[in-house]
Amino acid sequence: MKILFTSLGCDKNLADTEMMLGILQKKGFTLTDSEEEAQAAVVNTCCFIGDAKEESIQVLLEMAALRAEGRLKALVAAGCLAQRYREEIQEEIPEVDALVGTMAIEEIAQALEEVLRANARNHFRDLDGALPWRRERLVTTGGHFAYLKIADGCDKHCTYCVIPSVRGKYRSVPMEELEEQARMLAEGGVRELILVAQETTLYGLDLYGVRSLPLLIRRLGAIEGIRWIRLLYCYPEEITQELMEVFAREPKLCHYLDIPIQHASDRILRRMGRRTSQEELRRRIARLREQVPDICLRTTLISGFPGETQEDFEELYRFVNEMEFDRLGVFTYSQEEDTPAAQMPDQIPEAVKEERRDELMELQQAIAFEKAEEMKGRILTVMIEGRTEEDVYVARSYRDAPNVDGYLFLKTERQLMTGDFVKVRVIDSNEYDLVGEVYHE
Helix, strand or coil, X not given: CEEEEEECCCHHHHHHHHHHHHHHHHCCCEEECCCCCCCEEEEEECCCCHHHHHHHHHHHHHHHHHHHCCCCCEEEEEEHHHHXXXXXXXXXXXXXXXXXXXXXXXXXXXXXXXXXXXXXXXECCCCCCCCCCCXXXXXXXXXXXXXXXXEECCCCCCCCCXXXXXXXXXXXXCHHHHHHHHHHHHHCCCCEEEEECCCCCCCCHHHHXXXXXXXXXXXXXXXXXXXXXXXXXXXXXXXXXXXXXXXXXXCCEEEEEECCCECCCHHHHHHHCCCCCHHHHHHHHHHHHHHCCCCEEEEEEEECCCCCCHHHHHHHHHHHHHHCCCEEEEEECCCCCCCHHHHCCCCCXXXXXXXXXXXXXXXXXXXXXXXXXXXXXXXXXXXXXXXXXXXXXXEECCCCCCCCCCCEEECCCCCCCCCCEEEEEEEEEECCEEEEEECCC
16 A cells, blocks of 8 residues: 655654654555555644644645545544644544554554554553654655654753643663664665754663763764764753763764754743753853864744743844854744643734844844855865756755755765765855865865
8 A cells, every 4th residue: 555654843753754654664555755646644743833733734634635535545643733632633634534642653554554444543652651662764864864863752841832741751762772773774874863852962861860962972973884973952051061072072973063042031031941041051152162163053042932022032132143153043932722831921922023033033144144154265074965957066064954054065077976975175155055166185
């Protein structure tokens, strides 16, 4: 049977999708990108913010129309939206035959088979139970890089966030399992491992009693074939001196760090339930730049959080201007039901949220363009991502995470393959992107 599989949301969700794809393939299902060919459909949904929910619902409705027409024999909704809104989905989209919760993704093939036998049922497990984990995995990122999900769930309980209610408490994947999957990925051609979790910095604390991310990085770095290790989603208050030292000692660890700070006003940080202050953020950023001088720092912010005054926003604006992050994204606050922030007074009008987001992004654009200009003359090792129709190679440096950051464009007579590494000199910049030439030592 041919399955049309749609994966929505974040890279952590994509890691779950790839595990489900591996399970389905092993069970004999065939995957297709064609709605015309598909005999069944699975949608791995997201519900982190309002836009993500709307996208998930829209895709489910499109698949439901195919199911109603009889073109699909089965439709399964998996992931976060299915976990959070199971009753609503069953009532509003009855064409969905079965739901698979976030902790039951190992049962995806079973759920489909039950639908086909006219014995459909939903699959949910205890959110705080054992993490679903299978070594079978179908990498969908092109084969040269892959996301390695090292933990799931979260214990922070920020006031705006639904993750604990759809993913459960923080649980780490045992180190041996991660090493084994990383070896399999490397044997399959993966050269860059991107470590992801709701929060990577706490890895291992629940299993081993100590923060074990530095040890995990060193062990993954010993795997033959892996060239780069990239670290995402590090909460600033959990970045230890030991972790900073790993950047200096582990040659495969990219000098790139994603530290989602969300705001810089102490008053708003407290309302968000964040566990840091602006002064602590300043100290941590200064220490990172001192100990890893070429580090590329990425962060995310929320504009228009309940109670955010013009003064709070101006404080955040000044902070961004002074910190000059290399990469920065801004989301407007999404009022998510069943979160403490949704019940707070002084909700901000949508137009104000968007205006503040746009102001921050305009500021960051100027910072990013200037930083790109300053890269001229730098020698970088880049990984080839592909090739344009004009025979220009598209590449990424250590400063660029896939799908969120920029690219380096390279023209050369050399024949290069996706996943190849090449040393280049930066000769120009074009907004967020760089232009390079092969560097001959």
